[in-house]
Amino acid sequence: MPYAVDFKDVSTVGLESSPVADALAGLRANEARYFKNKYDHTFTVTPTAEAPEVLAWVNRILAEERDIVIASPPLEVTSFEVDGIRMAYVFYQSGLSINVMYTVQDGGKRAVGFKLSEGMDVPEELASRFKFARQKSKLAGEIRGSFFVIKGEY
Incomplete structure (x- = not known):
């Protein structure tokens, strides 16, 4: 069932099954606030089982672009379009959040972002590949983030 954050x-x-549930909820709320303030979009998530195509799209990009497979179970997903940008998010049990920003028009920005909830370790599958910058958030505490540019067509 969809949940408006x-x-x-x-x-x-x-x-609730995440060992860093409070921090992950803050991270999710931080994203919801951003999209509400910038685009007047209500950030709504669904359990992964109810929208497997979102997870499949994100997994395909991770696998084909960087040969990455996330070990943690996915809990929730969302996918929407704002201002010609297709956005997809996956929130994982470990506290990891992955987002895909994919400009629909050719030549636009396309990237995958990783955000780590406060209190979680960097996942092994990302640790040797990315450096994580730190940012403070009133909702999420300290967020560590990284990204890569998408080169292919999805």
């Missing part, structure tokens, strides 16, 4: 009253709904 509330960034004013942060909830762990759907993320």
Whole structure:
């Protein structure tokens, strides 16, 4: 069942199985606030089982671009389009959040972003490949993030 993420009253709904559920909920709320403020878009997530095509698209990009397979179980996904940009998010049990920003028009920005919830270790499958920058968030505490540019067509 879809869940509209509330960034004013942060909830762990759907993320309870994560060992860093509170931090992951804050990270999810941080994303919801960004999209509401910038695009007036309500950030709505669904359990992965209800939208397997979103996970499949993200997994395909990770595999084909960088030969990455995420070990942690995915909990929730979302996919939407704002201002000609297709966005997809996957929130994992470990506290990892992956987003794909894919400009629909040729020549636009296309990238995969990784964000680590406060309190989680860098996943082994990402540790040797990426350096993570730190940023502070009122909702999520300290977020560590990294990204790579998508070169292929998806």
